[in-house]
Amino acid sequence: MKYITLKGRTIVQGCCKAEALVSSKPISFLGGVDPTNGKIIEKDHDLYGECIKEKVLCFPHGHGSTVGSYVLYSLAEKNLAPKAIVNQTADPVVVVGAIIADIPMVDQIDIKRIKTGDVIKVDAYNGVVKILKRRES
Amino acid sequence: MYLTKEEERTYDGEYGWANQICMKILVRLGELFNATRLIPISSAHVAGVSYKTLGDAPAEFLQALAKADGKAKVRATLNPQSFDPEYLGRRLPKHIREKQLNILKQFEKMGFTRSLTCTPYYLEKPKRDSHLAWAESSAVVYANSVLGAWTNREGGPSALAAAIIGKTPDYGMHRAENRQSNILVDVKTSLRNEAEFGALGIYLGKILEDKIPIIQGLNDVSEVKLKQLGAALATTGMVNMFYHNTRRERGEIEKIIVEAEDLKRTSEELSTTAEVKPDLVFIGCPHCSLDEIRKIAGLMDDKKVRAGTEFWVCTSCYVKERAEDYVKKIEKSGGCVLTDMCTIVSWTETLGIKTIMTNSAKTAYYAPTLNKAETVFAPLKQCLDTTLEG
Numbered sequence: 001m002k003y004i005t006l007k008g009r010t011i012v013q014g015c016c017k018a019e020a021l022v023s024s025k026p027i028s029f030l031g032g033v034d035p036t037n038g039k040i041i042e043k044d045h046d047l048y049g050e051c052i053k054e055k056v057l058c059f060p061h062g063h064g065s066t067v068g069s070y071v072l073y074s075l076a077e078k079n080l081a082p083k084a085i086v087n088q089t090a091d092p093v094v095v096v097g098a099i100i101a102d103i104p105m106v107d108q109i110d111i112k113r114i115k116t117g118d119v120i121k122v123d124a125y126n127g128v129v130k131i132l133k134r135r136e137s
Numbered sequence: 138m139y140l141t142k143e144e145e146r147t148y149d150g151e152y153g154w155a156n157q158i159c160m161k162i163l164v165r166l167g168e169l170f171n172a173t174r175l176i177p178i179s180s181a182h183v184a185g186v187s188y189k190t191l192g193d194a195p196a197e198f199l200q201a202l203a204k205a206d207g208k209a210k211v212r213a214t215l216n217p218q219s220f221d222p223e224y225l226g227r228r229l230p231k232h233i234r235e236k237q238l239n240i241l242k243q244f245e246k247m248g249f250t251r252s253l254t255c256t257p258y259y260l261e262k263p264k265r266d267s268h269l270a271w272a273e274s275s276a277v278v279y280a281n282s283v284l285g286a287w288t289n290r291e292g293g294p295s296a297l298a299a300a301i302i303g304k305t306p307d308y309g310m311h312r313a314e315n316r317q318s319n320i321l322v323d324v325k326t327s328l329r330n331e332a333e334f335g336a337l338g339i340y341l342g343k344i345l346e347d348k349i350p351i352i353q354g355l356n357d358v359s360e361v362k363l364k365q366l367g368a369a370l371a372t373t374g375m376v377n378m379f380y381h382n383t384r385r386e387r388g389e390i391e392k393i394i395v396e397a398e399d400l401k402r403t404s405e406e407l408s409t410t411a412e413v414k415p416d417l418v419f420i421g422c423p424h425c426s427l428d429e430i431r432k433i434a435g436l437m438d439d440k441k442v443r444a445g446t447e448f449w450v451c452t453s454c455y456v457k458e459r460a461e462d463y464v465k466k467i468e469k470s471g472g473c474v475l476t477d478m479c480t481i482v483s484w485t486e487t488l489g490i491k492t493i494m495t496n497s498a499k500t501a502y503y504a505p506t507l508n509k510a511e512t513v514f515a516p517l518k519q520c521l522d523t524t525l526e527g
Contacts, residue, residue, distance in 0.1 A: 011165060035194050066272075066292025067185055067195060074194030092166055096294045099161050100198060 004131040006109050010124050011090050014104025017121045017132070018083040020114050021055035023047045028064030029071040029097060038080035056120050057082035058111045062094035072097030084122040086111060086129055138167050138306070139174045147302070155207030159298035166295055167306025176268055176307045180212040181300035182257050183249065184272035185293030187219040187482035188237040195293075196236070199243035202301070207247045210303030212261065214252040215244055216273050217424070217451075219483050221475035229484055247301070253477035254453035256364075256424040258284060268311055270299030275423045275499065278367030281378035283360060287311050290377050310377055318380050320345065321390055324354035326397035330516040333400060334362040335498025338369025340403040344393065347375035355381050361429055368423050369498040407501040407514035414445060415494040415513055418524045419480050421451030422497035427460050430474070434463035436518065440525040442471035447490070448524045450474045470525070481507045496520050 023046050027033070032042035038053040052075075062068060072094070075081040085098050090107035098105040104124035114120060117135030122128075140148060148164060150157040163175060185191055218237055220226050226234055245251060252260055255273050263269055263280060269288035271277050272295075280286040289309045291299065299305045309315055322341060328334055334355075341350065352366075358381065370376040420433060433450055442448045450467060454476040457464060464474045481500055485493070485508045493504050494513040501514040515523075 030192075035192070065190070066294055067191055069292070069294045070185075070191070070195035070198050073198045077197055090169060092169065092292055092295065095165050095169060096162050096292070096298075099165055100158055100294070 004113065006113060006129040008086075008106045008109040008127045008129065010127040011095055011105040011107055012098045012103060012124060014084065014102075014124045015122065016056070016083040016104055017119065018054060018056045020116060020118045020120050021047065021050060021052060021057050021082075022111060022114050022116045023059040025059065026061050026063040027059050028062065029068030029093070030065040032064065033071060033075070035071050035074045038075055052082045053080045055082050056084045056086060056122055058086040058109075058114050060088040060111065061091045063091070064093065066093050066096070068093045069097035069100060072101040072103065076101035076103065084124065086114070086122065138164060138172055140164070144175060153205055155202045155205035155301065158202070159207065159301040162295060162298040163302055163304065163306055167308060170306065170308035172306030172308040174307055175302070175304040176311060177303060178211055178270045178299055178305050179267040180214065180257075180261070180263060180269050180271075181209070181296050182214045182216070182269070182271040182273055182276060183244070183293060183296045183300060184216040186216045186240060186244070186253065187479065188233065188240055189219040189484060190482050191240065193236070196240055196243065199240065203243045203246040207301050209248040209300040211300060213249045213300035214254070214257040214260065215249050216255055217253050217479035217482065218477055219479075221478045224473055224475055225478065225483065225488070228488060233484065249300070252453060252455070254424045254455070255479060256426070256453065259424070259426055260453065260455045268305065270296050270305040272296040274371035275364070275368035277377055278371050278379070279364055281310060282367055282380070283363050287316075290371070290375070316349065316378065318349045318351040318385055319390055320348045320350045321385065321392040322350045322352045322395060323392065324352060324395045326395070326400065327356050328362075328400075330518070331362045331365045332404070332496045332498065332514065332516040335365040335369045335496070336400045336404040336407065337395065338366045339373050339407065339498045339502060340395065340399055342370045342372060342374030342376060345370070345374050345376050347377065349378050349380070350376070351380040351383060351385055353382060358382065361426065364423055365498065369502070372499045372502050404514060407498055408512055409505055410492060410511040410513060412492045412511060412513060413523065415492040415523065416490045417447045417449060417485065417492070418494045418520050419449045419451070419500065420496055420517060420520060421449065422480060422495065422500040425450055425452040425456065427456055430456065430460040430463045430467075433517070433521070434466040436521045437467055437470045437472065437525065440470060440527055442524055443526045446524060448472035449480065451478060451480060452476060472524070485510060494520055494523055
């Protein structure tokens with residue numbers, strides 16, 4: 001079987017395999033994610049109520065306060081952080097958050113090709129995302 | 138991005154985790170914005186100090202950094218916290234005070250100055266053409282536009298990292314070619330006071346995005362009025378810098394015109410109520426200078442603050458100490474000169490404050506959401522007329 005391979009850019013090195021959680025909307029970690037349980041709490045968000053723990057979190061880019069970087073650190077300290085972050089366009093808030101929380105991160109990926117529930121491998125040493133298994137519908 | 142041998146060693150962790158993580162933040166951000174190298178800064182100013190806006194998450198990171206011997210390498214100042222320790226501190230629950238004090242303790246361990254102000258330039262004025270890494274958008278615009286220093290609009294964490302490394306990546310406002318004006322603003326009405334300068338900033342911020350305007354037609358300009366203009370520009374826009382009343386040397390640029398009607402509408406929108414007896418009248422966003430406090434004390438004219446209204450003047454501890462006689466006068470009239478705090482990141486709703494009158498366009502813009510308060514936006518003179526009896 002031939003895997004779909006998407007090529008992007010390394011932001012934070014690392015490697016992991018996990019289920020994708022994909023959003024078409026920007027995420028603000030301050031006010032948008034509950035730091036006590038890792039759930040998306042921003043009203044009207046397409047991932048409202050979803051838990052980001054141990055997922056490969058795919059979203060276009062971050063927005064909102066730079067305090068959001070610290071929220072990612074706090075999530076990681078409580079083992080509630082995503083296993084990896086895949087962005088269309090990296091922005092300073094998420095980049096700093098991924099660095100201090102040590103979460104592998106890749107950007108410049110066409111995230112529309114990834115669907116929630118797909119099993120994907122993120123090789124953030126080489127900036128590559130592979131879709132290993134499509135979600136069974 | 139080019140790194141010196143020494144910077145590489147920091148990046149590789151030879152000088153410990155705190156320095157390594159801060160170097161990583163600067164290098165990654167630098168790469169993101171096409172910086173070529175790191176440049177030394179003369180000071181850093183860190184925002185994100187108030188426990189009300191930070192919550193619990195940042196304390197953990199700050200604690201980890203302080204524990205790993207993170208130390209500021211340049212003068213590093215702090216934005217305001219969420220209360221004045223003497224006046225409001227006593228009226229807030231113990232757990233809030235403790236959380237706030239813990240955040241301050243971590244910064245102090247790392248060698249930050251307990252400045253607790255959004256106007257660090259009143260404590261020590263940066264030199265013209267010096268490079269800074271400042272967060273706090275109002276101070277960024279002021280530094281670039283009024284003081285002639287060079288700084289990007291940093292976020293809390295990137296200013297922190299710059300403080301600990303003593304450097305910042307050389308992108309954006311650190312390059313001369315990015316500091317050229319690219320839009321001309323012609324103000325067709327004469328602005329009468331600081332509040333109207335603020336309203337102009339709120340109006341323009343929405344239109345300008347991150348452009349650098351030359352604003353023409355401003356008369357009776359003062360540093361205090363430019364401070365209000367800059368704070369407001371950064372409230373609704375991504376503006377980092379403006380020029381005023383100069384002429385562009387060459388080249389045609391886009392031009393916009395501001396009429397009296399635009400500013401009148403903006404001012405009206407900044408008031409959400411016509412309440413004549415606000416719970417709080419607040420002056421000092423951004424924090425007051427010595428001159429402003431002198432002016433307020435003069436206007437108090439030994440009258441009394443009316444019952445049922447609180448009158449707050451906010452500034453830094455540094456300025457308050459130097460304004461002793463004026464402070465006495467304001468306090469004698471029943472007003473409070475509060476230090477170390479910012480009203481919009483303070484716990485006003487916990488104190489039962491439901492209406493805020495202010496001469497600050499920035500506060501008037503934020504208070505309905507951040508303080509869940511109704512606002513009355515008016516110039517200083519009118520604020521004092523409302524505050525005082527008789």
